[in-house]
Amino acid sequence: MTLLRIDGLSAAYGPVPALRNVGLSLGEGETLGVVGANGAGKSTLTLAIAGIVRPSSGDIFFDGMSLAGLLPETIARLGVALVPEGRHIFEGLTVEENLLIGLNGAVGRQARRDALERIYDAFPILRQRRTGFGTRLSGGEQQQLAIARALLMNPRLLILDEPSLGLAPIMVDKVYKILRDLRQQGVALLLVEQNPARIAEVADRTVVLANGAVRLSGASADVLSSDLLSRAYLGAEEHEVCA
């Protein structure tokens, strides 16, 4: 069952094209890796799905429904959660308040409390720090907060843009452990990384973006071991598919 389908998606910042005729799909509970060099269009792709960047052509379907023209908050409430690059923890809000923003679906005090407790069980450090400012957490803790906050939205699709960027290796381990757990729980993930080193740990399939277009796609293990990978990173002309 296809959860996300992107057809012929193009987008531009003024005259500068950022995405060119991108097509991909993601099944329910599947994890798709998106890798590519800096400026390849990875973040633009995530922002287009979330309704922040308006595509110039093409369409995005979530659960069979076109997202064209929908507001970011509507898309979020449909079950698409984006953890953007840089985490964007709300300044001046405590850890718990940051989490509460994600709780749109839970109605009633008890339901909210229960949802928070479940998240605190999964992320004990956040329980410890819940009354402190979110922006005072370390980078790794902030990343956990950003992911936890997104999970409270009860997403059917979780998009993560460079979740390991700027984190110490031990924190990257922790984040990837969380991602593997989420995958086991059946949450569909779209995982964007500049550095493809660890993407095979979680992603079933991987696509390589270069200059705004898909250049290589296939099973993660095949893509990441392919001789074509470095060519694709550098911007090969053709879209290649790993068998």
Add this chain to the structure above:
Amino acid sequence: MTFAIQTLIDAISVGALYAISALGIGLLFGIMRLVNFAQSEFVTVGVYTLMMLANAWFPLAALAAVVVVVLLALTVERLAFRPVRNADPATLLIASFAVSYFLQNGLVLLFGARPIGFDVLPGLGQAIQVETVRIPLLNIVTIAATSTLLLGVGLFLRLTRTGIEMRAAAVDFRMARLMGVKADRVIAVGFGLAGIMSAVVSILYAAQTGTASPAMGLQLALVGFVATVIGGMGNLPGAVLGGLAVGAISVLLQAVLPPDLRVFREAFVYAAVIAVLLLRPQGLFRSAAERERV
């Protein structure tokens, strides 16, 4: 000593009024990068409402001012600012000037350009004598009303779900929307709050000045803007502290400057603002602790 206490009470009372103006401006700036100069007319329209109801029972007149100003704020949002919501801040600023001029000249058209005198709660003109200090009743009412309002808005922003969403939207509107916070609702609540605060300011301001004139709100909006700059754009407690600081400084300058320099009081206040912009462009009250760790 007596003089010092009296000046201090004056300073707090003026500062509190400025703090509320600043909170209204700061809230909308944080959420939608709009410097809402039309807030001056929110206050002015409130004063004119009170003027028209000067002979009515005061609580009714005050309630009417709140209702009229809140409706005005919501209408302005819907008709003037929503169509340009995603435009750049310069466009929003110009739109706010347009609304401000439109409303101001509308008032001139309806009531004429001359100030109209009237009395709101004449009893507030009296003073209470505590030992050697004479405290005007109006100052006490101003301080009480503004602190109650600030406390109320503070509790709303801290304890309610909508309030927390407003604070999140004020620091990072896009991220808040990505988490499902509804832009229309947050902005409408922001304008509603700015309307309530402007109405309270208009009541206190009318009681202080006893006149209604079409351009009377400008000073308050200007100070409100300056205060949010000092406090750090998008930082709501900072805006409140900035308002208090500007009010207190101008009252203190009035008290300590030699008489022939007093006319230049505002110049000193704005020179201090320029100094803040040069030395701490992120605002005075943005603590290192709150900033993002890298």
